[in-house]
Amino acid sequence: MATKTVWIILLCLFVVSQADQGFDVRHHLSTVTRYSVSKDVTQNLIEGSSVPSECTPIHLNLVARHGTRSPTKKRLRELENLAGRLKELVRDAEARKLPSDEIPGWLGQWKSPWEGKVKGGELIRQGEEELYQLGIRVRERFPSLFEEDYHPDVYTIRATQIPRASASAVAFGMGLFSEKGNLGPGRNRAFAVTSENRASDTKLRFFECCQNYKSYRKAKEPAVDKLKEPVLNKITASVAKRYDLKFTKQDISSLWFLCKQEASLLNVTNQSCELFTPSEVALLEWTDDLEVFLLKGYGNSLNYKMGVPLLEDVLHSMEEAIKAWEEKLPPGSYEKARLRFAHAETIVPFSCLLGLFLDGSEFEKIQKEKPLELPPQPPKTRDFRGSTMAPFGGNNILVLYSCPAESSPKYFVQVLHNEHPIAVPGCDGKDFCSLEDFKAKVVTPHLKHAFDNLCNADLNDLKEKPASSKLSILSSWLFGSSQDTEL
Numbered sequence: 001m002a003t004k005t006v007w008i009i010l011l012c013l014f015v016v017s018q019a020d021q022g023f024d025v026r027h028h029l030s031t032v033t034r035y036s037v038s039k040d041v042t043q044n045l046i047e048g049s050s051v052p053s054e055c056t057p058i059h060l061n062l063v064a065r066h067g068t069r070s071p072t073k074k075r076l077r078e079l080e081n082l083a084g085r086l087k088e089l090v091r092d093a094e095a096r097k098l099p100s101d102e103i104p105g106w107l108g109q110w111k112s113p114w115e116g117k118v119k120g121g122e123l124i125r126q127g128e129e130e131l132y133q134l135g136i137r138v139r140e141r142f143p144s145l146f147e148e149d150y151h152p153d154v155y156t157i158r159a160t161q162i163p164r165a166s167a168s169a170v171a172f173g174m175g176l177f178s179e180k181g182n183l184g185p186g187r188n189r190a191f192a193v194t195s196e197n198r199a200s201d202t203k204l205r206f207f208e209c210c211q212n213y214k215s216y217r218k219a220k221e222p223a224v225d226k227l228k229e230p231v232l233n234k235i236t237a238s239v240a241k242r243y244d245l246k247f248t249k250q251d252i253s254s255l256w257f258l259c260k261q262e263a264s265l266l267n268v269t270n271q272s273c274e275l276f277t278p279s280e281v282a283l284l285e286w287t288d289d290l291e292v293f294l295l296k297g298y299g300n301s302l303n304y305k306m307g308v309p310l311l312e313d314v315l316h317s318m319e320e321a322i323k324a325w326e327e328k329l330p331p332g333s334y335e336k337a338r339l340r341f342a343h344a345e346t347i348v349p350f351s352c353l354l355g356l357f358l359d360g361s362e363f364e365k366i367q368k369e370k371p372l373e374l375p376p377q378p379p380k381t382r383d384f385r386g387s388t389m390a391p392f393g394g395n396n397i398l399v400l401y402s403c404p405a406e407s408s409p410k411y412f413v414q415v416l417h418n419e420h421p422i423a424v425p426g427c428d429g430k431d432f433c434s435l436e437d438f439k440a441k442v443v444t445p446h447l448k449h450a451f452d453n454l455c456n457a458d459l460n461d462l463k464e465k466p467a468s469s470k471l472s473i474l475s476s477w478l479f480g481s482s483q484d485t486e487l
Helices: 002-021 072-094 125-141 162-177 211-243 248-268 277-295 301-305 308-326 344-354 358-365 435-447 452-456 468-478
Strands: 056-065 155-159 339-343 395-402 411-417 431-434
Touching: 002 344, 056 125, 056 162, 056 344, 056 452, 072 248, 125 162, 125 468, 155 162, 162 339, 162 468, 211 248, 211 301, 211 452, 301 344, 308 339, 308 344, 308 411, 308 435, 339 344, 344 395, 344 435, 411 435, 431 435
Parallel strands: 056 339, 155 339
Antiparallel strands: 056 395, 395 411, 411 431
16 A cells, blocks of 8 residues: 555656646746737637628727836846845855755856846847737738828828837837838838827826826735735745745845846846746746736726727727728828837736637726626636736737628628637637627726826715716717717
């Protein structure tokens, strides 16, 4: 009996070892995940609908996050402080006569790769490449949309005033219009990137313009930290015991941040990341996703409903494209693509407005502004993951198609997430549905409140009564797709 028990234990250890060998921490970095690692993950993606060959793409909307960036100024200071703290831990271990081979060799000599930097948060070369290649792939996938000569009114490129977003727009544009001009050996061409003032950018930085959201976030952050605390306490105790080092909760928090930066930006996984077991990484990733869920995503309807101006802008651009198409305006005289570059705080709410990463019953709940359950803790599986929802360079693409005149309906929308077809609950779980269904089932339920009422009025006084301006917009969408409606 004892022999059988030993064999069972050995078998379990072998299985765990084999599972760990297939574990790649770079897939578990929440919103710090590189685009190249995340974009082909199959979670929530579906086999794309067969778009009829006679259907023609006539307009494209892109909402993208900036590419991989360096740590921000505040985080740079944290990493420099961590270097000193790690030396203290090693000195303490040596004073306690801890065998040197039990102390991770890199700890005592580690210095921040960003030591001496006084500014941070900028797009790094890897981030430039991500967006440059994305621009090339978008052009190759939809050649008929990008065959026109460049004009800022035909290909509108917008970014927030944050430099990493505008730099991402430039990198994307260089890929999109490569070999289309006469500048340098790459035959590049100049193009315009426009930005709205940060204080009034309700389409791409609505989270900064929404006073009620800012108040909610400030009040909610301590509660989020409280939810994460048991996990951090448990992992701190586990790592401290494993290495016999006097790690604090703050040490573990900083080391997890370092792991994400090393793995994502530097492709280094054998230092700070190796302090954690795969199960600990999964729990730390979950705490990050929990924060995204509560402060940017489905955890509160205000998080995504404040993004309605962006959703309206997407629909308005489609309406304008339909009007130009039906009036048979000459090529080069109307907009074919509206390309936007912003932040995780933009793409997560926008994805929520589309109902991505939800099943049908959950989608019905958010349309009624009912709260969703928190993402389940590992080892349970979950759909809401920052690594697939909003990695560096993460994006949503909505393509408007015109189908033959004899078909009914005539216009369709295809939704791509990180360049792949994705299930949209409002489109019956498909990626391709009629524009009328998209409007009625995805957009309309979010139009209960005007942005100013949501963001600048007393939320206690907010009623379910739709604003009159929203009613007129809704009427135009439902009954006259070619009307020239200002949003």
